[in-house]
Amino acid sequence: MSGRIVMGALAPHPPHLVYADNPKQNEPRAEGGWDVLRWGYEALRAKLKKKDYDVIIVHSPHWRTVVGHHFLGVPHFKSLSVDPIFPNLFRYHYDLKVDVPLAEAMCAEAAAQGLVTKMMRNEKFRVDYGTITACHMVNPDWDKPIVGVSANAAYDYFGNDVGDRQMIALGQAARRAVEKLGRRALVISSCSLSHRHFTTEPGVPEDMSYERIYNHNQYLWDMHVVKLLKTGKARELLDEMPDFIDQSVSEARAGSLTFLLSALGFPTQPAEVHAYGTVIGTGNAVVSWDMEAA
Amino acid sequence: MSVVRGYIVPGKPQPLLTPDAAPGYRKLADAFGMVREEIAASEADLIMIYSTKWLSVIGHQIQADPKPTWVHVDPEWHDLGEIPYSFVIDSEYAAAYEAAAKKRGLTARTVAYRGFPIDTGTITALKLLNPENRIPACVVSCNMYADRAETIVLGKAARDAAEQLGKKVIAVAVTQLSNRMVTEFIDPKTDRISSLKDDEWNRKVLEFLGNGRLEDVSQLARQFFREANADQRFKAIWWLAALMGQNNDYEGRVLAYEPIWGTGATVVSLNPMERGATNVEFDEDDVEVYRGDRNVLDR
Numbered sequence: 392m393s394g395r396i397v398m399g400a401l402a403p404h405p406p407h408l409v410y411a412d413n414p415k416q417n418e419p420r421a422e423g424g425w426d427v428l429r430w431g432y433e434a435l436r437a438k439l440k441k442k443d444y445d446v447i448i449v450h451s452p453h454w455r456t457v458v459g460h461h462f463l464g465v466p467h468f469k470s471l472s473v474d475p476i477f478p479n480l481f482r483y484h485y486d487l488k489v490d491v492p493l494a495e496a497m498c499a500e501a502a503a504q505g506l507v508t509k510m511m512r513n514e515k516f517r518v519d520y521g522t523i524t525a526c527h528m529v530n531p532d533w534d535k536p537i538v539g540v541s542a543n544a545a546y547d548y549f550g551n552d553v554g555d556r557q558m559i560a561l562g563q564a565a566r567r568a569v570e571k572l573g574r575r576a577l578v579i580s581s582c583s584l585s586h587r588h589f590t591t592e593p594g595v596p597e598d599m600s601y602e603r604i605y606n607h608n609q610y611l612w613d614m615h616v617v618k619l620l621k622t623g624k625a626r627e628l629l630d631e632m633p634d635f636i637d638q639s640v641s642e643a644r645a646g647s648l649t650f651l652l653s654a655l656g657f658p659t660q661p662a663e664v665h666a667y668g669t670v671i672g673t674g675n676a677v678v679s680w681d682m683e684a685a
Numbered sequence: 686m687s688v689v690r691g692y693i694v695p696g697k698p699q700p701l702l703t704p705d706a707a708p709g710y711r712k713l714a715d716a717f718g719m720v721r722e723e724i725a726a727s728e729a730d731l732i733m734i735y736s737t738k739w740l741s742v743i744g745h746q747i748q749a750d751p752k753p754t755w756v757h758v759d760p761e762w763h764d765l766g767e768i769p770y771s772f773v774i775d776s777e778y779a780a781a782y783e784a785a786a787k788k789r790g791l792t793a794r795t796v797a798y799r800g801f802p803i804d805t806g807t808i809t810a811l812k813l814l815n816p817e818n819r820i821p822a823c824v825v826s827c828n829m830y831a832d833r834a835e836t837i838v839l840g841k842a843a844r845d846a847a848e849q850l851g852k853k854v855i856a857v858a859v860t861q862l863s864n865r866m867v868t869e870f871i872d873p874k875t876d877r878i879s880s881l882k883d884d885e886w887n888r889k890v891l892e893f894l895g896n897g898r899l900e901d902v903s904q905l906a907r908q909f910f911r912e913a914n915a916d917q918r919f920k921a922i923w924w925l926a927a928l929m930g931q932n933n934d935y936e937g938r939v940l941a942y943e944p945i946w947g948t949g950a951t952v953v954s955l956n957p958m959e960r961g962a963t964n965v966e967f968d969e970d971d972v973e974v975y976r977g978d979r980n981v982l983d984r
């Protein structure tokens with residue numbers, strides 16, 4: 392059986408989106424908010440419902456590691472995730488399964504590429520909220536196992552080019568592992584585009600009269616990136632990634648977007664953009680690539 | 686005097702979890718032990734922590750859960766084991782700190798949620814400095830966007846709250862000095878500061894601190910950050926210096942300086958004392974009320 396990545400998605404993780412959806416797993420209650428982004432996720436979920444896939448590989452900026460790229464390596468996690476930055480919005484009871492053989496294969500492939508790697512084997516580990524939010528938004532039923540990958544700080548430590556190079560290798564490793572193990576995988580990049588936040592919050596966090604992009608520069612960069620994705624110019628985006636990261640304070644600095652584009656082989660097919668919207672000033676797009684339609 | 690002692694301690698878990706993995710970790714753990722004894726012998730009734738490992742975006746968050754309890758696993762150092770904790774937090778002080786911060790123009794809020802992920806730096810400090818929870822504690826976050834003015838005002842607000850409630854405070858800045866980690870797996874016994882330049886800058890700062898010149902270090906923080914990859918722009922020192930009264934009037938002691946995975950880890954004790962003449966150079970602006978970083982040109 393030969394495996395493949397059947398779909399890829401940019402799946403941003405502001406906890407606001409889970410909060411606004413009021414799922415039973417999350418403790419706080421909301422009166423809505425950020426509807427366009429949530430409709431975008433609805434459209435993405437409708438697409439995924441028709442897809443036959445058996446694992447979600449997720450790269451998350453909020454599991455930050457400096458010494459290597461880490462992979463969740465415990466079959467089952469069940470706990471409460473409280474967002475340290477927005478604890479008022481996100482206190483989520485999760486219960487998830489991990490595809491440990493695939494995680495181990497990815498870890499081995501990445502090590503073979505020369506990356507520093509480590510399996511995370513501590514059963515008491517709390518899965519980060521970036522992983523949980525993105526996975527919830529694409530698959531709230533949690534009926535597929537995941538492979539969680541940490542965000543190595545190479546961009547901060549050495550520079551954007553070095554970070555990108557590592558993420559390209561990591562994306563290739565993911566693809567090879569998926570093929571070797573015969574999995575049909577969904578790969579998601581849990582990150583925003585432009586990422587300067589407002590540092591104040593309205594009394595009612597979902598009061599949409601306060602929600603807007605932090606500044607016009609961020610909006611222009613976001614639209615530029617969205618346009619590149621829509622026109623199948625993933626390689627051109629990679630060329631511009633260091634500038635995009637610096638000039639829009641992008642969360643792509645965590646490597647999640649480059650990892651995704653690399654895992655998908657820098658797709659030349661047009662991406663489907665399901666939504667764009669802001670969350671406390673940051674720019675977020677819900678985007679997917681159906682690799683079987685390519 | 687509302688602040689009876691000030692300390693700088695590192696935020697990485699090795700001195701707590703693997704103190705004997707390297708001679709340097711043992712020295713740091715022993716230095717934590719010395720501080721623990723100093724604190725126990727003091728008349729303090731509050732341990733106030735600023736941790737660079739607790740980042741915030743919406744202003745400044747202040748821990749107010751009276752008894753936060755969990756089993757913590759560090760995202761990076763998960764293989765060193767889990768850390769069960771249960772702390773005693775002074776919620777009355779937390780509320781007073783929030784109010785004082787708001788009065789000085791800051792955005793602030795208390796947090797008290799079951800399962801809130803208290804950061805590794807705070808946990809390490811409290812477990813090693815106050816293992817029996819003999820003295821209630823409080824913790825404030827490190828806003829990722831905050832610069833000097835905001836952080837100074839945050840330190841002053843901590844002092845306002847302590848004076849208002851008549852608290853005798855132990856002030857603890859949880860921060861590395863240079864913060865460039867080695868990016869590979871190493872035998873901890875071979876651990877060393879990741880660059881000679883970082884090491885030299887660390888030692889310069891420690892020379893100042895050993896002479897009790899906390900405010901001078903606070904004035905130098907920007908340069909130190911640029912030169913030595915200091916932890917979170919070395920903001921913790923702004924907070925500590927502001928809380929302790931913006932002076933150089935301390936008996937300073939460097940109890941340990943060792944590498945943790947390439948970063949500069951130190952335990953420094955600052956004991957306030959009267960000095961006849963202090964020589965403080967204020968290059969930087971002093972700020973009483975935070976009015977925001979934007980719209981500067983309008984004023």
Ligand SMILES: [Fe+2]
Nearest residue numbers: 404452521642
């Ligand atoms: Fe994020």
